[in-house]
Amino acid sequence: MSARANTITRAEVEDFLYAEAALLDDWRLDDWLGLLTDDATYQIPSNDRPDSDPRTALFTIADDMDRIRARVKRLKDVNAHAESPRSRTRRMIANVRILDVTDGALTVTANFVVNRFRRGSPTREYVGHYRYTLVTTPDGLRIRSRRAVLDAAELGELGAVSFIL
């Protein structure tokens, strides 16, 4: 696997991230779960502590795989009122860079703009960067960790992060 990781190109990583973004924009959440490894994590740090560790700082989201599955189950439930009716989202992924390849794992960063639309609410624009750990598997790239860091000084008018950012 590690040999394969060393030959992954930025274009392959971009294709993977674009495909992930399309699944999330389409609310194909079970398919999205299939992109994650069994030990995957999903984090959004608090806006005022973007570089912190969820064991020592309060986050907005700090999910392990059990919690990610529970989050998806919740979001598919009509009683997840904050996303019922669901938001429409449109993600722009850019500035994709492979920062490091070690032991078969790629450290990847990418900028994002996620626009979120909901009837009766203002358009909300979430801007920031992702930091991924991707691993190669026989089925292709998979996500071991996924951290979305928002640039806004506070969530403020972005309100809640009730969808998968």
Place this chain on the structure above:
Amino acid sequence: MTQGPYIIDDRAAQTFRLNRRTLADPAVLDEERRRIFEHAWIYAGHESEVRAPGDFRTRDVCGRPVIFCRDGAGGVRLFLNTCRHRAALVCREREGNCSGYYCFYHGWTYDRDGRLVGVPGEDSYPAHFDRSKFGLMEVPCAENYRGFWFASFDPDIQPLHGWLAGAKEYIDLVVDQSPSGRMEIIQGTQEYDIRANWKLLVENSFDDYHLASTHATWLGYMKDAGVNIRPPKGLLLPAHGVGRDLGNGHAVIDNTNFRGRPVAAWISIYGEDAKREIDAIREELIQRLGPERAARVAGTNRNLVIFPNLVINDGSSVTVRAFWPLAVDHMRVTAFALGPAEESESARARRLDSFLTFYGPGGFATPDDVEALEAVQAGLATWREVPWSEMSRGMNKTGEQLNTDELHLRTFWRRWNAMMTAELDA
């Protein structure tokens, strides 16, 4: 008044109705600023947020920019963040440690104690200009209870201890979780807006009537994790709880725990590995406080509203939540996690994880509260046609009021109404 009273409160007729105008009319917010916020103790910060001389946090307190800080001698101070020359902010960083405060506009400089120590070109001022009279101004009143600092802009306000009334007992139950009596704000701030009237978050923060329907998915998550969420006969929720009036508009729901507590009630979500440490935390409480008090601290949850706009929710974790109206239909919420200062790394991590299962803008419950409050606010546009909300739950009973009744909500509103309708001094 053509629009009728703010509330109809008739105990004999077991009737309590709230005029929806109180939540929707911008004129009411103007009155609240004048009659309530200017004459209340408003939460400003926790002593743990500023530890060393020169530590500071800049924040909005009661609509004013304030520097919450430690002076050179280590005392907590609340300076108004405005230059005595021509008003500019003298500190624009969110937080940090400084040797003093500097107004970059014309270069006036203040030390950590707020003294004006530098005025460029001072010789051009008239002879009566006295630098010692131009120190940073402080909020008129600043007092603390067990590390929680409050400010008031009413110089004649009653002392904080009296103001807090029965709420002190519940703050004590939170602070007693620390062996040294030192709780601390944990780094990382959740700051988010809700497009709703600020008082809707007062109600929501200790309204257990909404739990089963608004938070059905959170209860489902708890159930999936092995927590027993079946309500006992006669209750709407998995455990018994009561609502209490604590005086001066403060109120609480005081509930038997079912949802787990970092200090100290284990649930399956914490994992088998956590059992031993949670048992040890419980044992420390019993040794220090005795079995009865330990059971009170660790076996019950409380959602406390300190009038008018501070909430301390001590449940799956401890959250300190303050909020401020930006408009009649828009508030800014600031929420922190609180924990014992001496907590182990593993207990701290468990506390933070437990916090996120329910609370916060990415939690499994708070986003649905936000949605509920915004749905209320949207509905309130009909306040002229549908002027009254019904808030009489529990009025048919004498004695104990359940957490799913509305006594605690009425307690807030009665104090609010008293302040809004009091004769004001000219």
